[in-house]
Ligand SMILES: Nc1ncnc2c1ncn2[C@@H]1O[C@H](COP(=O)(O)OP(=O)(O)OP(=O)(O)O)[C@@H](O)[C@H]1O
Ligand SMILES: C[C@@](O)(CCO)CC(=O)[O-]
């Protein structure tokens with residue numbers, strides 16, 4: 001065991017275009033948010049493994065000796081264990097935690113992905129006693145990549161604690177980032193955590209949590225977009241709970257039922273992402289005009305219609321679009337939809353008073369709403385000094 005106390009964090013994300021279509025091999029454009037999930041890992045000599053997940057009211061402790069037996073029953077991963085889930089280990093863990101396949105309980109999913117990563121990453125040596133506490137600024141299950149930020153934090157902390165990757169924080173620094181090769185390892189294990197929570201993730205959310213910034217994602221290929229203009233975005237949480245796993249499965253059923261109808265929709269979303277990427281890149285090399293923003297707004301409107309066609313809209317998201325439209329602003333859902341969050345594009349000239357009135361209108365609908373900054377850094381190691389006092393207090397409370 002390499003560390004006694006370790007802090008890491010990973011950002012949430014907003015998808016500009018391409019949610020759902022990305023699961024079916026189309027392009028998505030996604031960007032990290034300034035809202036983060038923080039994790040504290042502390043080694044101990046208690047002979048216990050504990051997780052504290054206060055956002056979802058989940059607190060568990062197991063004896064290391066009890067967990068050790070689970071590995072004996074499992075035959076170990078075959079092939080490249082970073083890329084594919086070990087079905088036998090997962091089955092053993094489902095039995096152990098009494099979680100049936102298809103169970104969507106928040107607490108069960110988070111526990112299962114922790115146990116899976118812990119046992120997979122330490123199975124070849126001694127299982128260590130440790131306590132992991134996670135605290136997030138992100139709303140859970142609202143489309144802002146909370147599951148990916150959680151999985152990325154778990155992967156980074158457990159890989160570092162196992163010695164598979166170094167801890168990058170220098171004595172004199174407040175934050176440290178891993179090298180490219182280590183980030184790829186973190187991302188691949190985070191994808192496994194996402195797979196346990198989501199069922200069939202594309203990998204875009206964990207890629208943003210790992211690398212941060214804005215990126216183009218296509219069939220597992222990640223291209224960072226460095227030349228993008230500064231965008232002003234309003235985030236609205238309708239507070240309608242939904243599960244990404246259920247929504248992704250719903251879209252798949254629809255594609256299977258109406259392939260000739262749904263395939264053109266997915267192709268159109270792909271073209272929207274590509275057109276948006278082109279416009280964003282033009283905006284960095286020529287003077288930004290109103291026409292650039294007109295196109296970005298039209299793309300948002302068209303995509304929102306497509307997402308409704310895919311069956312992942314919600315009446316509250318329609319309300320969000322209508323309310324912002326009366327203020328001349330354009331919105332779409334972000335993430336899996338079915339409730340959760342939407343994004344509204346603000347133009348550079350959008351007056352502060354218009355933003356304020358829009359926020360108030362949306363709050364009057366019962367939504368949470370705030371202007372956000374985008375493009376925050378990907379997964380990081382922290383010194384305690386670089387974590388807000390309230391978050392640090394929560395992480396060290398358990
Ligand atoms: N802070 C957290 N602590 C523990 N578990 C979390 C936390 N945040 C998210 N999770 C896990 O992630 C699940 C929510 O994932 P889900 O993919 O449905 O939503 P999301 O990631 O917020 O949205 P989207 O996938 O659309 O971006 C929760 O049920 C829980 O298992
Ligand atoms: C709905 C989806 O496209 C995005 C969720 O943030 C699912 C995924 O890509 O894994």
Ligand SMILES: [Mg+2]
Nearest residue numbers: 145147148244
């Ligand atoms: Mg998710």
